[in-house]
Every structure is written in C-alpha cells, then in structure tokens.
Amino acid sequence: MSATSDRSVVQSGRVAFRREPEYGSVPEGSDAEKRLREIWEGESGWRGFFTTVDHKKIGLRYIVTAFAFLLIGGVEALLMRLQLARPNETLLSPEQYAQLFTMHGVTMIFLYALPVLSGFANFLWPLMLGSRDMAFPRLNALSYWLFLFAGLFLYCSFPFGEAPNAGWFNYVPFSSLEYNRGPNIDVYSLGMVLLGISTTVGAVNFVVTLFRMRAVGMSVDRLPIIVWGTLTISFANLFAVPSVSLAFLLLWMDRNVGTHFFDVAADGRPLLWQHLFWMFAHPWVYVVVLPAMGIVSDALPTFCRRPLVAYAAVAMSTVATMIIGFEVWIHHMFATGIAPLALAFFGAASVLISIPSAVAVFAWIATIWMGRPVFTVPFLYFASFVLMFVIGGVSGVMTAAVPLDWQLNETYFIVAHLHYVLLGINVFPVLGGITYWFPKFTGRLMNERFGKIAFWIVFIGFNVGFFPMHISGLLGMPRRVYTYPEGMGWDTSNLVTTIGSFLLGIGIVLFAINALLSARRGSKAPPNPWDASGLEWSVSSPPPPYNFAVLPIIESRHPMWEDRIQPTGRRSHLKEGYLLHHGREALGVHPFSGKPDVILKMPDDAWSPFLLGVFAAFMFLALLLRSPSFTIISFAASGATLIAWMWPRRSLAQREPPTPKQVTAAPSALKDDALPVGSAGEHSGGWWGVLALVATEASLFGYLLFSYFYSQSQTQLPWPPEGIPKIGVGALSTGVLVLSSVFTWFSERTLKKNKRWWAFAWLLVAIVLGTLFVGVQLKEWHNHPYGLTAHLYGSLYFTITGFHLAHVLVGLVILILLAIWIALGYFDEARNAPMRIGGLYWHFVDVVWLFIFTALYVTPIWLRGQ
Template identity: 50%
Template sequence: MRIPVPYRRRPVSPCPGVIDITEPTTIDLGAAKNRLTSLWETPSSLWGELATIDHKKIGKRYLVTAVMFLVIGGIEALLLRLQLSAADLDVLKPETYNQLFSMHGITMIFWYAAPILAGFGNYLVPLMLGARDMALPRLNAFSYWAFLFSGLFFYGGFLVGQMPEAGWFAYLPATGKDFSPDMGMEFYALGLIFLTVSTTAGAINFLLTIFRLRAPGMSIDRMPLFMYSTMTTSVLVVLALPALTAACLFLLLDRNWGTHFFNASQGGSPLLWQHVFWFFGHPWVYIVFLPATGMVSTILPVFCRRPIVGYTYVALATVLTGVVGFGVWVHHMFASGMDQLSMSIFSAASMTISIFSTVQVFAWLATLWGSWPVINTSMLFVLGFIASFILGGLNGVVTAAIPFDWQLTDTYFVVSHLHYVLVGANLFPVMAAFYYWLPKMTGRMMNETAGRWSFWTMFVGFNVAFFPMHLLGLAGMPRRIYVYSEAMGWGTLNLTVTIGAFLFAAGLAISLINFLYSSRRGAMAGPDPWHADTLEWLTDSPPAVYANLHIPTVASRHPLWDRHDELDDPDNARVLDKSRYTLTTTALDARPLGIARMPRDSVAPLVTALALGGLCTALLLKALWPSLSMLLLAGLTAAVWLWPQPEERPDE
C-alpha cells in the first residue's frame, strides 16, 4: 500500500515520549479492537442515535442537513429565475419574490455554505490529525443540534408565512418595525443568534482539536493545509460572529423594546447596522471560502501526484486572508456617502487581500505545471473551481475600484461576482470533496461517468447562468427587482440566465442521485483508493469507530507518502483501550503531552439545544415565564452535561 518516494526530509522517529506516558500493554490486538469498538460505538437504537457524540456521525449529519438546505435554497432560486425569465412576468407576487430572494440568500449563506464545510471539518479533522474524536465531543453534538434547530426555527417562519423580506443583509430601516411589521425579522434575528451559538461552539472545538489532538510528530509545519484553513476560519468565526449577534440583538431591541440604535430621528444611525453587519459579513465570506481552498490544496496535490508547491506560502496566504479580511468591510458601502480617504483605505485592503488569493491560485497552477495530473470527477471540480475563482476574484477587484463600484454596486454585476465566488469557490470544491471523501465515508466509490456528466452540466449551466449577469449589470439592471419592463432590453439575457440555472440544478441533481446510489451500490473503495498522503486514508473505509487501532505518528508533511510507518507501535503503547482515550500533544511541535479521556455519549447536548430552541420560540412570542424556564432548563442540562464522570471500564 505504502508508496515509497524518492524524497525524505526528516527520517526520524518523531515521538520518543509516548511510551513514557502510558504503560506498555501486551494485549492481543483482536481483543483490543473489540474493547475499542465497544468503547466508542454508538448503540444502534434511537436513544443511541440521539445521544451519540461520534464526530463521524455528526459530520455526516452536518453534510446531509446542509445539502438539504442547499436543495431548499436552490428551489427558491429557481422560482426567482422563473419570475425573471422575461419582462413583466407575473409568476410570483412581489412580496413572495422579496421573501424568496431573502430566504434564498439567508439559507445559502448561513445554513448551507458554512455548515457544509463544518460537516467536512467535523468528519475529517480528527481523522486527518489521527485523533479519535473532536476535542469536545459533546459540544460538537450540541453544535450540530443547535445548527439543525436554528434552521428549523428559521424555516418555522416559512411555515407560518412570516419571512424576512429585505435580503440577507437586512438593511435598516427597511427591516425596522415601521416598514416590516410582521415577525419575519424576529425569525431572522433570533434564528441567526441561535446559529451563531452553534457556529461559535463549533469553531472553538476545531481550534482546540487542531491545537491539542494532532498526532505525535505532526508539528505545525506538517499539518495538512486543510487544517490551516479550518484554523483560520475558526478564529474568524470567534472574532467576527459577536458582531452579528450584537447587530441582531440591537435589531430585536429596536423592533420590540423601543431602543433607537438604528433610528435616525432619535439619534441612532441606519449606517450603524451596515458597519456592524459587514464587519461580520465580510469575514464570513472568507469563512465560507477558506476551508474550500484548504480542501482544494489537499485534493489537488493527490491527483497531481506530488506535494503542493509553496506549502508555506499557501499556509501564510490563508492566515493573512483571515487577518486582512477584517479590514475590507466598507467596500460594501461605497455608495453610502463616505469620505474619499476611508474609501481608498478599504479599496486598497480589498486589493491586497486579492494577492493572497493569487498566491493560492498560482500554487495550484505551479503544482499542476510540474505534474502528470489524474483527471477524474473530483479533479474536474477542482479545475472548474480554479477557473471560476479566477474570474470571480478578478471581477471582485473590478468592484473594489471605488468609483467604478458606484455604478456596479447593487447591480447584477455584483450578483454575478458573488455567485462566481460562492458557487465557484464553495460549491465546486464541496463537490470535489464529496467525490474525493465519500469513498472514505461510505466505503464505496462514486460512479465516475455520472460524476463527469454532472460536472459538465453544472459547469456549463453555471457559466450560462452567471456570466450573462455581468452584462445585465452593465446594462443597468439592479438586483432585487421582481419585475422589469420590456423597454429595458434585459429579456434575452435573463432568459439565458434562467436556462443556465435549470441546467446547473440538473447537474447538481445528477450528483446527488449518484451519491445516494453509489454509496449503496458503488465499487468497494478500500482504505486508500486515491493513494493519498493524509492520515484519514490510514483508516478503513468507512473508518472504524475508533479510527486507528494505534494512534498514528507522523514524520513528514505527507505521512502516507513517506517511509515512516505511522502505525508502528511495538509495545502497543498507543492503543489506549482502557477507556475513551485519545492522545494530546503540544500546540507547535506536537510532542506528546498526555492522554485525554473523552466523555461518554449523552443526550444533554440535544436537550440543551432543544431548550435554546424553546427559548428562541418563547422570545419570539415575548412570553416571559416560558423564556425563563427554557433558560433554566438549558442551564440545568448544561450542568448535567458537565457533571464529572466516573472512570469508565470497558466490559471485560
């Protein structure tokens, strides 16, 4: 299985310290496997499923749920496109159109784009690090449940006909009580606050996992690049999301409790919302984009059959994108009447951040350049991503040229840009990742023919749908209009866009059907179908509940491509089958630090998330006592959750 490579950097045994930590065991490995299985396994019962904290199950749930939201958001988009396919159409009522475009944006940006990456992160981060679970497995379960319930809560508004109507960035005063009197904005604000709880918990968990649970020897300069992007993203989440929470809280207070944060006539400012929202909003763009580039930096070298060129540059570019990402938010507000100096600073920052992206693009191109690439579906999606991202990045720089942005902002040019970036740089890498990692998750290969059909349908549909939007923007079509007149001359292009959108949806459908079919009927994958370099391919496909029998050790950036045997453990010191153990290591060098005991399954995270969902509902109805009791319930379950656990012994 191991493929010898002509290069070796450090032929070392990386972790002499491990053996000192735990006493060597002379168990027979078969019994150890059974013990580990019974320790880590989720009982196959409803209760077991509800209480499970297995990151692999949670990761898959994240993926399935996020794809559901993708499908819902996609159907909304298709309805919008039907209404716009010709001039003066009457397919949707104006309020329905406004609700649908708001729901489409909010669903895709908040409940699809970030959660899908959290799903891959959840599944892959521990496996890539050689750990047995996330650092805080119960918090991980809580993150998922809170994500699910916040989405259900938000779509509860859909069921009762109370939806936001003013777009995903919800500018005040249009979303204030005077102009949006129904409860749509309460669903929006409470739903998002609920979601930020989930996302923040998830991010903290990723950070802790990446900094504490790396396999011995996986020093910070040997981490897969996916870890750099997940780490950067998590820091962004922790720092940026409080702004969203604050904005939503202010909005709720303004709407329901008579404060005047955004009320110009009482000394507030509608621009405050824009600043606070975009201070969160622009980093969020990188949150939904960076992990995808990390996945590409992981997948592309495997199919190029060589390590990525410029690992350090890519890692640094990733981190710097996160840092500078905090300094570009005003480029969403160039038309709001701002002085030239501030605009120039934000324009310069926006162009600077593009350089970090070009570094990544050229690292991928350079990797391709010296290689004999293997072109399969996964790689096609990666190439499609690079092509879309080049265009989407550059048309973004066009909008960063301040004065020209006065023409472009709020037109279809911007709609085109953001879809080239979000579909191009999130959905295409996600598809590549599905084709690449589903064999690991399901144990079966995805159908290649269907995959290629899907890619070409999606890629052609994508460009037919979104390229003409540039031209519509230049022709002066503003975004968010439910109707336009024949005289504007936008009919042909809009019809093209609609046809492209349906083609794109069809391509996506082919892949989704392929996933469903192939995960049951596909050819067996084996542990490492791509002969890849990262640790997740060390496990079986699908991985055992405890991942690896021995916690692996790492001696290079490409553990499965070097000569070092990750599972070499003559004393069985790294089996750790006494309890739910995993190894912890130091943050930079990944020297063994100790053994962490992971918690048992518990329904407490589920109940806590349910209580928070109840709290949101009670706040929505402004019911004081139910709110307080839900808060109390959440507190009590959290206490049960955190109650110290007795030492656990596997059944002998």
C-alpha cells in the same frame, strides 16, 4: 498487544493517578481491537441517533443537512428565475419575491456554505490529525443540533407567509418596526442569534482540537491545508460572529423592547447596522471560501501525482487572506458617504487582498503543470474551481476601485460576482470533495461515468446561469427587483440566466442521485483507493469507531507517500504507536510543542447536547411568541441541562488503578514521563475551551463599546444627555468586583495546597462580593432619571451594563456550583480543572468591567473637561 505498567504518584499526601504512555501494536481482528470497537461504538437505533458524539456521524449529518438546504435554496432560486425570465412576469407577488430572495440568500450563505465545510472538518480533522476524536465531543454534537434547529426555526415562518423579507443583509430602516411590522424580521433576528451560538461553539471546538488533539510529530508545517483553512476561519468566527449576533440582538430590541439603536427619530444610527453587519459579513466571505480552498489544496495533488507546490506559501496566504479580510468591511460601504481618506485606505486594502489569493492560484496551476494529471471526477471539479476562483476574484478586484464600484454597486454585476465567489468557489470544491472522500464516508466509490455527466452539466449550467449576470449589470439592471419592463435590454441575458440556472439544478440533482445510489450499490473501496498521501487514508474505509487502534507517530507531511518522496530517512509509525485502551481515551498534546501532555478521558454518548439544543430552540421560540412564562421555563430547562452536563465525576484520584501489565519498552525517542490521566489542572482541555470563549465574549463587548463610541461621535446632542454618571458609585462597584476576583484567586491557590475548607471560605467571600456588586448596580439603575427606552444613550448605557450584569449572574452561578463541588470533595490539589476554568471566566468578567467603567464613567468626564 504490548503495554507498559500503570503507576500512581503521591503528592501532598494524596494520590494523583498518572500513567506512562504505552506503546505497541494492535493486530486487526485481535481481542484488543474488538475491545476498542466495543468501547467506542455508540448505541444503535433511535437512542444512538440522538445521543451520539461520534465526530464522523456528526460530520456526515452536517454534510447531508447542509446539502438538503442547498437543494431548498436552489428551488427558491429557480422560482425567482422563472419570475425574471421574461419582462412583466406575474408569477410571484413583490412580497413573495422578497421572502424567497431573502431566504435564498440566508440558506445559501448561512445554512449551506459554512455548515457543509464544517461537516468535512468534523469528519476529517481527527483522521488527518491522528486523533481519536475532537476536543469536545458533546460540544460538537450541540453545535450540530443548534444549527439544525436554527435552520428549522428560520423556515418555520414560511408556511405562515411570514418569512424574513428584507434581504439577507437586512438593512435598516427597512427592517425596522416602522417599515416592517410583521414577525418576519423577528424570525430572522432570533434565528441568526441561535445560529451564531452554533457557529461559535463549533469554532471553539475546532481551535482547541488543533492545539490539543494532534498526533505526536504533527507539527504546524505538516498540517493539511484544509486544517489551516478551517483553523483560520474558526479564529475568524470567534471574533466576527459576535458582531452580527449583536447587530441582530440590537435590532430585535429596537423592534420589541423600544430601544433606539437604529431609530433615526431618536438620534439612532442606521449606518451602525452596516458597520456591524459587514464587520462580520466580509470576513464571512473567506469563512466559506478558505476551507474549500483547503479541500482543493489537499485533494488536487493526489490526482497530479505530486505534492502541492509551495505548501508553506499557500498555508501563509490562507492566514494572510483572513487577516486582510477583517480590514476591508467598508469595501461594501463605498456608496454610503464614507470620508475620502477611508475610501482610499479600504480601496487599497481591497486590492491588496488579491495577492495572497493569487499565491494559491499559482500554486494550484503549478501543481497541475508539474504533475501528471489523472482526469477523474474529483480532478475535474478541482480544476474547474480554479477557473471559477479567477473569474470571481477578478470581478472582486474591479469593485475595489471606488469610482467603478459607485457605478456597479446595486447592479447585477455584483450579483454575478457574489455567486462566483460564494457559490462557484464553494460548490465545486464541495462536490469534488464529496466524491474524493466518499469512500472514506461510506466505504464505497461513486459511479465515475455518472459523475462525469453530472459534472459537465453543473459546469455548463453554472457558467451559463451566472456569467450573463455580469452583462445584465453592465447594462444597468438593478439588484433586488422582482420584475422589469420590456425594452431595457435585459430580456435575453435574463432568459439565458434562467436556462443556465435550471441546467445547474439538474446537475446538482444528478450528483445527489449518484451519491445515493453509490452509497448502497457502489463498488467497495479499499482503504486508499486514490493512492493519496494523507493520514486519513491509512485506516479502513469507512474508519472504525476509534479511528486509530494505535495513535500514529508522524515524521512527514505525506505519511502515505514517504517511500516515493524520500527513499531514505525517518518513517512515520502508522501500525505501532501509543496504546490507549483503558476506556474511551485520547492523547492530549502540548499546544505548541506537540509533545504528549495528558491522557484524556473522552465522554460517552449523552442526551445533554440534544436536550440543550431543544430547550435553547424553545427559548428563542418563546421570545418570538413574546411569552415571558414560556421563556423563563425554557431558560430554566437550559440552565438545568447545562449544570447536569458540567457536574463533575468523582476524582480519578479516588479510583483504584488498573492491574499492572507486562511492560514493553517504547523506542527511546518516544520515551515519556508518566502523564496525568484526565483533565487535571493546566492539562484540562476545558481551560483552553473557556479561553476561546473568553476571546469571543471579549469581542462581543468590544463591538458593544464600538457602538457606544460610534454613536457618540455621530450625535450633535449632549452626551450623556441627562448628566454624567456618578463616578463615585461606579468606582465603588469596580472596587467590589475587583476584590471578588482577588478572593477567587485566593481560593484557587489554597485549593492547590489541599486546604479545601479555606478554598471554600475564600470562594464564599468572592460570592458575597459579587452579589454586592449586583446590588450596587441595580441600585444605580433605579436612581437614574431615565430608562432603557428614553433615548439612544439610555439604550446603550442599560444594554452595556445589563449585558455585563448578565455575565456577572452567570459567573455567580458558576462560583456557587464550584463552592458546592469543593464542599462535596470533588476537587483537591491535583484535580481542580473546573476551579481554574471558573476562575478564568470570573476574572474575565471583572476585566471587562474595567473597560466599561472607563468608557461610561471616566471618558464623559474627560470629554467635558476638553
């Protein structure tokens, strides 16, 4: 193994630890390789199970857990199909059917479809990108534990007969307290908020990983399509998940606190629920589709023995699909009395979205047509997916025509379309993807003959089960009915659908059996058993704990096919590259140029993600049980765990650098300046993570303000009903908060100049001003003649300002911790990433208040003057 020397750089009288990028090779079985394995190998046994942050183990857990939920959701579906197989069946009561119907939708859409794709991305992204780990390993583990606990939370209601029962869309007023008094909807509301936290945390991790953890040379035009798909939906989740989380939170408050967001009797707006829900749920359709399309785009060419046709067009169509998907949520609300102009606009947008989807379809067909297909099990799943995609897409375009949608809405035609889109377009790529990457997951190959039997049963069962639903819908069968009388013309189609559903279930079970048996007894797989082109196939099967002994240098989109695609030209460096062997280290690159930017110290295995997941789940359970003391204890435990998680280590500047080693020069094209070691200043991955968090929090406040203005536009009552808020008080609190942000900035600047105690003093001033803002806000609340539950305006005003106040309190805790850490000497002019991160969050809180002040204080005065 070759290496370059370590060195330190003196800055302002202090030593900042930097190191030149090291270049060389690590032979398999060498002492260096064994040391890497020891460094990256986590604990075994039960401790390792709870503390691991290995992205490969987390990815496999996602896939296995999501597949278990798929089987549970399938059992629920089969029970419903038995109920509908014949007219006037009495196997299930209406309430039992409603709970099964709701939990089937929740399970398939939220607990299976996205989590299984997150599993693929978690396992494959670092291998495809040429990295040793995700950007935030502990955050990655937390995302999984929150997903698991949210699923268990939702299902804990089943044994008590109190499962969610208003459909996965949960429309009000049926889900309001007046018509649904049990805990069913509270379970759903709190479970979905907890699941939304998991999804958001995962999305932040994916976004920052793509921007910061790529191999050198991995430019955007060399990214696998699955990376494009997962990156696109991760951005979408940052902006869409806050909508549904807010909707469920407002509904929970209506049911448990007495607010009036959806209460018609108090001028609430049930249609607000549909807006908030479908602003999330329509993009979510593409969230569970685009990564699956990426699986096909990356794996299908392997069995066609040629690269994907029109790579750039497919990548851009992936992004375009999601962008347009955000614009068509009213596609689901054509029958709610929307204005004709809106119907025309959203109907046209619903047709327009078929164009980027068609680009991908034609690219897949052209790849098959121009290649030399090898009819293996993965190819069969991927090719059949194209057919499912076309059927589901065509039926979707049909419902984009408003007059036809009015006829088909609330019929089984929509149920058929939904299953082809959410199940057919997801399940077939997932089964094919599991088969394709099974060697990388386990080191073994799945049984080919058994796999083909399972495939044909799945394919026939799926189409026999779901295609007749189109016919049932065209014959007028309504959705969500638990039984039907004889003589309606639906008997035969329902019986055929039930038979097909059981056939599909048998195929899925056979696939699972094949996977379980093959994981133990399957043929051992070489590193690249399919002769694939992707970077993930350059390492052993399964991959070592560190992924890459040397970090590769990428020169093409198909590093394993370079010899056959371009006989001459530059070659990727897969056996020689950057050496990072001083502990758990990964290379951070510049987000846009992709040049080496920092040597990141990655965290070891930790208990904190699991414990935080447990305490968060307990907090939501306490809210369900309406236990204030249990809630406070769980909240305090969560906060203490977070503080322990964030507590900084001693500055790398205070450590002795390693002993210098023999220098071996890297190729001149790869020569770099010394890089900072650790999360120093603008090199911090945490800064980018908080930036992504700020984006999703800004969306949350945006949806809150949308709810405010939407409610204002629909009411016929005076707004505000009790008089305009005192703008003088609001202006005072605004000035105080803005001033606190200025002093926080002063603290950041003085710390960079190594004036630690001045930085501490300015931060104390900012904390005092932030506390003063809290006092002014509480005083203003006390002086209002109305409260949270007085009327719709009161509910909106106190929720918006209260939600912001909660962010201010969190920000104050962060500032206090930063002040303590400055006083303890953790930071200096080179080591100040937490200060920049905390400052970014505090500035965001202040900017949000400017929008709230304008909406709640300034706008009413302007409207009264019109």
